[in-house]
Amino acid sequence: MSIEPRHPLSPKGEFVISYEFFPPKTPEMETQLWASVKRLEPLHPRFVSVTYGAGGTTRERTHAIVLRIARETGMKPAAHLTCVASTREETDRIIRAYWEAGVRHIVALRGDPPGGVGSPFMPHPLGYPSSSHLVRGIKAIADFEISVSTYPEGHPESRSIDQDIDALKAKIDCGATRAITQFFFENEVYLRFLERARARGITIPIVPGIMPVRNFKQVSGFAKKAGASVPAWLADRFEGLENDQETHAIVAAATVVEQVMDLVKNGVNEFHFYTNNRADLVFGICHLLGVRPVREKVEA
Structure with missing residues (x-):
């Protein structure tokens, strides 16, 4: 299926970006997280989200990271919050605590069992x-x-894409202002979903979630759990690179740049990057889009 570009390439600097981080489990991972935060901060994302583990297992760490981002950086944090394993009273207490701390953005999810x-x-x-x-x-x-959240290929528990769109409409009717998609590798999947959602009267931003393939085996596992397909051409690209990290990184960079630039050609100007707490690939993609740190002018 070929898709004709709907809009010309946007001029440099007109792209809206956001990032997702996750709570680290070790001191080394903690160091990597904050190095990535520092590296990506100068690109001025619209917001940065911090995930919430299955069953609320990272509640305290998520809360601490969100508050530190709000306190120590110029970025606006968005705290993930789920329905799992908490009473309304407990959840409402967390919501009020975020508001009192100056956090004004929440990513509201049902959460995994x-x-x-x-x-x-x-x-x-x-x-x-x-x-x-x-x-x-x-x-x-x-x-x-x-x-x-929304799922261009369908939530693992849904019966159809129409059911997913119904679920999205219900969240919008309750006050949601943005949808972020599960990651995908075939852009046609996202574009078809976007067209169907717009045809149903959904007008809020439906931001594509972009996943750089740092570890193909790991990402394939994520995709299987999330109901996202892994096309044969993608598996072929990474075949034989399990023990060749340098070539794997080059292929990963080329693949994600190709995906993002094709979305740009189809009129997309907002992206949510799943960073895996690493900045290099995301920083490079943003550079190609023209999203770059503002350099201070040097006086002559």
Whole structure:
């Protein structure tokens, strides 16, 4: 399927970017996270999100990172928050704490069951039963900006793309202001989903989530759990590179640049990068888009 460009390439500097980080598990990973934050901060992202582990397992670490970003950087943090394993009272307490700390953006998610993807989701009997209920609850507490997830290839538990669009509409009706997609590797998947959503009257930004392939085996595992397809051509690109990190990195960079620039040709100007707490590939992509640190002029 060939897709004709809908808009010419945007002029340099007109792209909107955001990043996702995750709470580190070790001191070494902590160092890597903050090095990446420092490297990417000068590119002035619209926001940076911090994930929330399955079952709320990283609640305290997520909270600490969000507050440190708000306190020590010029970036606006967006805290991930889920419905899993918490009462409404506990969740509402977290929401109020973020507002009191000056955080104004939440990424509202249902979250994976404590048993992981594939196990049945059982809402806490005293908690929010779904992401749309969580969105409504957040809005009832304060006027947060709220981003939500959406799945161009369908959520693993959904019966159809129409059901996914219904779920997205429900979250918008409750107050969501932006959707961020699960990562994908075939741009046609995203573009078709975008067209179907617009045809259903959805007008909020549906921002493509972009995943650089740092470790093909690992990303393939993520994709399987998330319901994202891994095309044969992508597997072929990384075949035989398991023990060749240098070539793997070059192929990964070329692949993600190719994907992003093709989306640009199709009129996309906003991107959410899953950084894996590393800055190099994302920084390089932003450079190609013309999103660069502002250099101070040197007086003659």
